[in-house]
Amino acid sequence: MERIIGIDLGTTNSLSATVFEDGPEVIGLDDEASVTPSVLSWTDSGWLVGREAKDRRISNPENTVYSVKRLMGRDMAELGTIVKDLPYKIVEAQRQLVKVRVGSREFTPQELSAEILKKVKLKAEAILGESIGKAVVTVPAYFDDAQRQSTRDAARIAGLDVVRIVNEPTAAAIAYGLDEKKDGYVAVYDLGGGTFDISILKLTGKIFKVVATHGNTQLGGDDFDRAVVDTLKARIKQKHPDAEFNDPETMQILKKTAETIKIDLSLTTETSYSFALPKLGLLIEGSFNIEEFESLIAPMVEQTLESCRHVLHEAKLTLKEIGEVVLVGGSTVVTSVRKQIESFFGRPPHVAIDPYKVVAIGAGIQGHLLAGGRRDFLLLDVIPLALGIETLGGTFSKIITGNSTIPIEESETFTTNVDDQTSIDVNIFQGERELIKDCRALGQFKLKGIPAMKAGFPLVEVMFRVDANGILTVSAKEKRSGKKAEIEVIPFHGLTQFEIERIMDDSFEHAIDDFNDRQLIEFRQTAERVFRGIEQTWDIAEKALGAADREKIQKQIEVVRQSMKGQDSQALKAELDMLGDLTRPLADTAMGQTILSELQSEV
Ligand code: ADP
Ligand code: MG
Numbered sequence: 301m302e303r304i305i306g307i308d309l310g311t312t313n314s315l316s317a318t319v320f321e322d323g324p325e326v327i328g329l330d331d332e333a334s335v336t337p338s339v340l341s342w343t344d345s346g347w348l349v350g351r352e353a354k355d356r357r358i359s360n361p362e363n364t365v366y367s368v369k370r371l372m373g374r375d376m377a378e379l380g381t382i383v384k385d386l387p388y389k390i391v392e393a394q395r396q397l398v399k400v401r402v403g404s405r406e407f408t409p410q411e412l413s414a415e416i417l418k419k420v421k422l423k424a425e426a427i428l429g430e431s432i433g434k435a436v437v438t439v440p441a442y443f444d445d446a447q448r449q450s451t452r453d454a455a456r457i458a459g460l461d462v463v464r465i466v467n468e469p470t471a472a473a474i475a476y477g478l479d480e481k482k483d484g485y486v487a488v489y490d491l492g493g494g495t496f497d498i499s500i501l502k503l504t505g506k507i508f509k510v511v512a513t514h515g516n517t518q519l520g521g522d523d524f525d526r527a528v529v530d531t532l533k534a535r536i537k538q539k540h541p542d543a544e545f546n547d548p549e550t551m552q553i554l555k556k557t558a559e560t561i562k563i564d565l566s567l568t569t570e571t572s573y574s575f576a577l578p579k580l581g582l583l584i585e586g587s588f589n590i591e592e593f594e595s596l597i598a599p600m601v602e603q604t605l606e607s608c609r610h611v612l613h614e615a616k617l618t619l620k621e622i623g624e625v626v627l628v629g630g631s632t633v634v635t636s637v638r639k640q641i642e643s644f645f646g647r648p649p650h651v652a653i654d655p656y657k658v659v660a661i662g663a664g665i666q667g668h669l670l671a672g673g674r675r676d677f678l679l680l681d682v683i684p685l686a687l688g689i690e691t692l693g694g695t696f697s698k699i700i701t702g703n704s705t706i707p708i709e710e711s712e713t714f715t716t717n718v719d720d721q722t723s724i725d726v727n728i729f730q731g732e733r734e735l736i737k738d739c740r741a742l743g744q745f746k747l748k749g750i751p752a753m754k755a756g757f758p759l760v761e762v763m764f765r766v767d768a769n770g771i772l773t774v775s776a777k778e779k780r781s782g783k784k785a786e787i788e789v790i791p792f793h794g795l796t797q798f799e800i801e802r803i804m805d806d807s808f809e810h811a812i813d814d815f816n817d818r819q820l821i822e823f824r825q826t827a828e829r830v831f832r833g834i835e836q837t838w839d840i841a842e843k844a845l846g847a848a849d850r851e852k853i854q855k856q857i858e859v860v861r862q863s864m865k866g867q868d869s870q871a872l873k874a875e876l877d878m879l880g881d882l883t884r885p886l887a888d889t890a891m892g893q894t895i896l897s898e899l900q901s902e903v
Contacts, residue, residue, distance in 0.1 A: 315660045
């Protein structure tokens with residue numbers, strides 16, 4: 301069976317996918333590697349494509365071409381103001397089409413798109429270890445015949461036979477297996493880097509038809525970045541009124557920082573930044589919180605909802621008639637975007653598949669079926685890797701174990717290690733290793749306002765809930781005071797099948813080391829608590845024990861201290877047990893109780 305891969309040829313990013321033994325997945329060793337930015341930069345030795353080219357967008361704007369997709373199959377008149385907004389030169393060519401001028405050369409949009417497709421094809425061939433000749437390529441639902449034909453031409457130039465052109469929203473719906481469901485309407489909300497589309501699909505007997513589409517070709521995540529850049533500039537101006545931001549390097553740094561802040565705020569409620577602007581001789585530091593970010597993007601999110609209202613009206617449908625909602629595009633990871641869509645449509649959208657991969661995955665499935673493959677793989681209905689939180693000393697406490705079926709809910713109760721702690725950081729991780737440094741951070745939040753209590757008194761219940769859509773909600777509640785806080789994250793995002801396999805292999809390989817490391821950390825903590833207990837009740841020991849016994853205890857404390865510096869968890873445990881034995885005669889006293897209960901809780 302000759303493989304037919306799926307390719308999402310995007311305005312901002314392009315990627316490919318296929319069906320592996322374990323099911324459909326994007327092709328690439330990891331998250332970063334699977335994505336090819338749809339950017340090209342001309343150099344003396346030809347085109348640079350993808351990531352290397354992206355970095356030259358600001359440093360070398362005349363020779364760097366992006367958003368080629370906007371030019372496909374369009375003439376000057378149709379392009380309108382787009383031409384003015386793009387930094388590279390666009391010129392008229394025969395038959396009213398356009399070309400891009402770079403230096404003294406001119407290229408058609410098809411040739412440029414072909415360079416991107418070639419790169420995607422090469423990457424896929426390297427990973428799959430086979431040559432690829434056929435593909436399913438996706439295009440926006442609103443693409444007309446000329447635009448579709450240009451896309452086919454681009455693929456042919458790249459050496460790919462396009463078996464089928466599929467609409468992006470249709471591919472996304474297929475990725476979720478919605479074509480297998482009962483007939484009805486599906487809304488696909490796609491917010492990418494520079495464009496927004498909403499499409500309504502009608503499913504009749506496994507076939508999707510686009511019944512209405514609407515959107516904004518000038519609205520996307522890049523505008524979120526721009527709003528953050530403007531805020532950063534305003535903040536810098538406050539302190540340095542003469543600062544100028546026009547030079548390319550400064551702009552690039554601000555843009556990159558803004559995108560990082562935005563992405564951080566999909567994982568956490570507050571993020572700090574610190575960066576240098578060498579051209580201005582400034583070091584900038586500060587923080588951004590989710591409320592500030594959400595109020596910046598609110599008008600843009602509202603515009604997308606306006607489009608949703610419009611498209612429903614056009615399709616003569618009411619909200620109730622929409623059976624499923626699918627999210628597409630990197631920008632739908634933004635928490636407030638996702639929440640507002642949910643409240644607009646009155647139902648949780650499908651999000652379990654990474655929204656930047658979902659179109660490629662749908663195309664990959666389509667290619668697999670066209671090549672004669674079967675659709676017998678299961679979609680994400682288990683959690684591939686354990687989920688949990690960081691506990692003292694950098695250990696990973698698993699709350700939901702890997703391979704659990706969703707939906708699922710688990711909770712565990714923790715306490716504080718320091719007296720009078722009034723806030724607790726809940727850091728959420730995913731992985732199979734014992735220490736968080738070997739796991740992947742998913743998000744974090746702070747539980748504030750806990751009344752001051754002695755260490756060990758607060759009862760913090762941490763609850764993990766993964767719903768049927770794969771959304772993880774982590775909440776923490778201090779039971780004595782009733783203080784609560786929570787955050788929502790999507791645990792699957794960003795991991796490819798390859799990465800999951802690698803993480804599982806790693807955890808197996810490191811299982812023994814990890815266990816020792818973890819025990820060391822835990823026994824050291826136990827020792828500290830035992831020391832504290834002994835110190836706090838030493839006056840009782842002075843009355844209850846003879847001088848010789850007290851000296852033995854002091855000596856053993858020293859032995860334990862030495863052992864704590866070593867790396868042998870079992871040796872430390874043995875010395876700690878010895879300390880426990882020495883204090884056993886004090887079982888009736890408060891001190892004995894403390895120590896023994898500490899030691900017992902370790903078994
Ligand atoms: P396109 O369809 O235009 O090719 P994508 O779907 O790849 O675009 O989306 C790219 C956009 O998604 C960029 O603006 C990027 O900053 C944004 N993005 C990617 N990951 C995240 C994230 N975790 N949180 C918020 N925005 C993100
Ligand atoms: Mg896209």
